[in-house]
Amino acid sequence: xxxxxxxxxxxxxxxxxxxxxxxxxxxxxxxxxxxxxxxxxxxxxxxxxxxxxxxxxxxxxxxxxxxxxxxxxxxxxxxxxxxxxxxxxxxxxxxxxxxxxxxxxxxxxxxxxxxxxxxxxxxxxxxxxxxxxxxxxxxxxxxxxxxxxxxxxxxxxxxxxxxxxxxxxxxxxxxxxxxxxxxxxxxxxxxxxxxxxxxxxxxxxxxxxxxxxxxxxxxxxxxxxxxxxxxxxxxxxxxxxxxxxxxxxxxxxxxx
Amino acid sequence: xxxxxxxxxxxxxxxxxxxxxxxxxxxxxxxxxxxxxxxxxxxxxxxxxxxxxxxxxxxxxxxxxxxxxxxxxxxxxxxxxxxxxxxxxxxxxxxxxxxxxxxxxxxxxxxxxxxxxxxxxxxxxxxxxxxxxxxxxxxxxxxxxxxxxxxxxxxxxxxxxxxxxxxxxxxxxxxxxxxxxxxxxxxxxxxxxxxxxxxxxxxxxxxxxxxxxxxxxxxxxxxxxxxxxxxxxxxxxxxxxxxxxxxxxxxxxxxxxxxxxxxxxxxxxxxxxxxxxxxxxxxxxxxxxxxxxxxxxxxxxxxxxxxxxxxxxxxxxxxxxxxxxxxxxxxxxxxxxxxxxxxxxxxxxxxxxxxxxxxxxxxxxxxxxxxxxxxxxxxxxxxxxxx
Numbered sequence: 345x346x347x348x349x350x351x352x353x354x355x356x357x358x359x360x361x362x363x364x365x366x367x368x369x370x371x372x373x374x375x376x377x378x379x380x381x382x383x384x385x386x387x388x389x390x391x392x393x394x395x396x397x398x399x400x401x402x403x404x405x406x407x408x409x410x411x412x413x414x415x416x417x418x419x420x421x422x423x424x425x426x427x428x429x430x431x432x433x434x435x436x437x438x439x440x441x442x443x444x445x446x447x448x449x450x451x452x453x454x455x456x457x458x459x460x461x462x463x464x465x466x467x468x469x470x471x472x473x474x475x476x477x478x479x480x481x482x483x484x485x486x487x488x489x490x491x492x493x494x495x496x497x498x499x500x501x502x503x504x505x506x507x508x509x510x511x512x513x514x515x516x517x518x519x520x521x522x523x524x525x526x527x528x529x530x531x532x533x534x535x536x537x538x539x540x541x542x543x544x545x546x547x548x549x550x551x552x553x554x555x556x557x558x559x560x561x562x563x564x565x566x567x568x569x570x571x572x573x574x575x576x577x578x579x580x581x582x583x584x585x586x587x588x589x590x591x592x593x594x595x596x597x598x599x600x
Numbered sequence: 601x602x603x604x605x606x607x608x609x610x611x612x613x614x615x616x617x618x619x620x621x622x623x624x625x626x627x628x629x630x631x632x633x634x635x636x637x638x639x640x641x642x643x644x645x646x647x648x649x650x651x652x653x654x655x656x657x658x659x660x661x662x663x664x665x666x667x668x669x670x671x672x673x674x675x676x677x678x679x680x681x682x683x684x685x686x687x688x689x690x691x692x693x694x695x696x697x698x699x700x701x702x703x704x705x706x707x708x709x710x711x712x713x714x715x716x717x718x719x720x721x722x723x724x725x726x727x728x729x730x731x732x733x734x735x736x737x738x739x740x741x742x743x744x745x746x747x748x749x750x751x752x753x754x755x756x757x758x759x760x761x762x763x764x765x766x767x768x769x770x771x772x773x774x775x776x777x778x779x780x781x782x783x784x785x786x787x788x789x790x791x792x793x794x795x796x797x798x799x800x801x802x803x804x805x806x807x808x809x810x811x812x813x814x815x816x817x818x819x820x821x822x823x824x825x826x827x828x829x830x831x832x833x834x835x836x837x838x839x840x841x842x843x844x845x846x847x848x849x850x851x852x853x854x855x856x857x858x859x860x861x862x863x864x865x866x867x868x869x870x871x872x873x874x875x876x877x878x879x880x881x882x883x884x885x886x887x888x889x890x891x892x893x894x895x896x897x898x899x900x901x902x903x904x905x906x907x908x909x910x911x912x913x914x915x916x917x918x919x920x921x922x923x924x925x926x927x928x929x930x931x932x933x934x935x936x937x938x939x940x941x942x943x944x945x946x947x948x949x950x951x952x953x954x955x956x957x958x959x960x961x962x963x964x965x966x967x968x969x970x971x972x973x974x975x976x977x978x979x980x981x982x983x984x985x986x987x
Binding site for chain 1: 607608610611612614615618619651652653654657666667668
């Protein structure tokens with residue numbers, strides 16, 4: 345099989361280091377003047393695509409982001425890591441608008457139809473709303489095979505062998521290509537966008553589109569009823585002896 | 601006027617900061633506690649820094665650097681400056697720009713190996729009797745056929761124990777000027793191991809643990825004329841042409857540590873409770889935070905402006921002195937206040953504050969003392985009036 349094209353969708357999300365604050369009216373999380381970064385799982389997907397390219401299994405890496413205009417910063421980061429080309433689909437003007445997974449999947453399907461990649465590598469979920477749905481929906485819309493939560497990937501001609509992180513262990517499955525693969529934390533450790541590559545990134549093509557260009561309606565179908573901070577952690581207690589500790593672990597926590 | 605960072609600059613800051621936090625911070629405690637940087641650790645981190653394109657990024661692209669403009673370079677320096685000095689200076693080295701003054705042969709021998717991480721450089725000017733008054737240097741070189749014979753002592757020479765060679769400044773004569781006799785200075789490359797050149801362990805000092813200084817002794821040390829950097833008697837010109845922005849480098853690295861200290865102070869003030877409320881709610885603490893943030897911003901703006909002007913070719917000596925002076929004094933102020941906000945905890949080496957406070961002290965001395973910087977700033981003002 346000749347080297348293929350791989351598509352990697354990347355999402356601009358609140359940086360994982362930022363202490364998230366709920367807006368006073370409970371309508372969502374405050375994103376005004378907050379540091380935003382590439383979704384860490386998407387970063388892992390970009391890294392995997394670059395590694396496949398370095399191995400000669402992939403010819404071109406196309407990254408796509410759907411959201412506000414500022415998402416082009418996220419795309420530039422992907423280009424600086426080593427992606428070849430970027431597509432920005434502007435689908436919202438307010439940073440607080442979240443495009444729902446189904447709309448994202450429909451847009452991605454349109455991109456897949458146009459680009460004809462042999463593989464789509466996605467993060468398993470975005471760390472902002474943890475939907476964990478887009479990859480699966482995209483697979484359904486395309487009728488492609490899907491492999492989710494992967495920690496290992498090896499492509500062999502028209503099939504791929506992946507290791508999935510499932511409850512209680514690891515599962516190895518074989519999927520037919522083309523496929524949608526969603527990546528988990530342990531797949532790889534993303535590289536730093538190196539300084540020379542950062543300089544080169546600005547010369548790489550970044551195509552700007554809108555949701556309307558693909559004829560996809562991105563109007564939300566879900567209503568956020570309430571957003572609240574998780575309850576604070578309760579203070580721990582001090583135990584007087586090892587015996588007491590064991591008794592509590594046995595009887596109260598039920599862990600031993 | 602645009603005070604924002606370009607997309608590219610923001611990415612460079614991000615990569616450098618991620619590198620510093622993920623790769624350098626974890627080793628700080630070891631270096632601080634042992635006062636020593638292991639060679640195997642240096643090699644490991646150096647390889648990673650080269651991979652990330654951070655190593656020697658201060659130098660132009662043609663020679664293998666990153667080709668950053670001055671402002672971007674300073675943003676990169678600020679991020680590196682957050683970490684323990686020995687770690688960032690050794691493992692993410694920025695070889696001296698003065699190496700660019702070398703001829704082709706000297707570039708092959710010294711510049712390129714430094715960029716590839718195979719050699720380290722060091723610069724030797726200061727002497728026991730010549731600190732701020734560099735022209736007072738006693739170490740000298742006399743011509744002898746095709747060679748020069750070097751004699752004298754240099755001290756406080758940073759990382760000379762690690763360096764494979766030194767660029768040493770020696771008096772090579774005297775000239776008469778309207779303001780009296782003035783020493784002529786020549787710069788030489790001297791390889792470690794050259795007969796008559798000894799590197800002795802320097803002093804233990806309060807700042808930058810793990811970052812050593814050494815005493816260099818030259819005793820009838822013979823070097824060939826080919827080892828002269830630039831021209832004979834033109835050592836100061838070489839230094840002035842190539843070391844112009846080092847004050848801004850000091851300023852930037854100080855900003856990085858000041859920002860780190862301030863971040864600790866803010867989060868502690870927002871979490872620590874005394875007398876039934878967060879201590880940040882007490883005006884005594886909140887006003888400190890406001891002043892720290894304002895001073896940091898002022899220092900940062902001075903530094904960025906000087907960096908920007910450097911690239912425009914409009915920077916003045918006073919611009920660079922102001923940036924250096926302000927940033928180093930602001931670091932001292934912020935480090936001190938951050939400790940005050942933390943109380944006793946601020947003095948413990950569990951937090952980076954005690955070392956940021958210790959490290960701040962040298963910054964007001966090296967690369968021109970605060971007094972010399974004030975002298976430079978005011979001299980420019982008075983000269984305009986003929987004084």
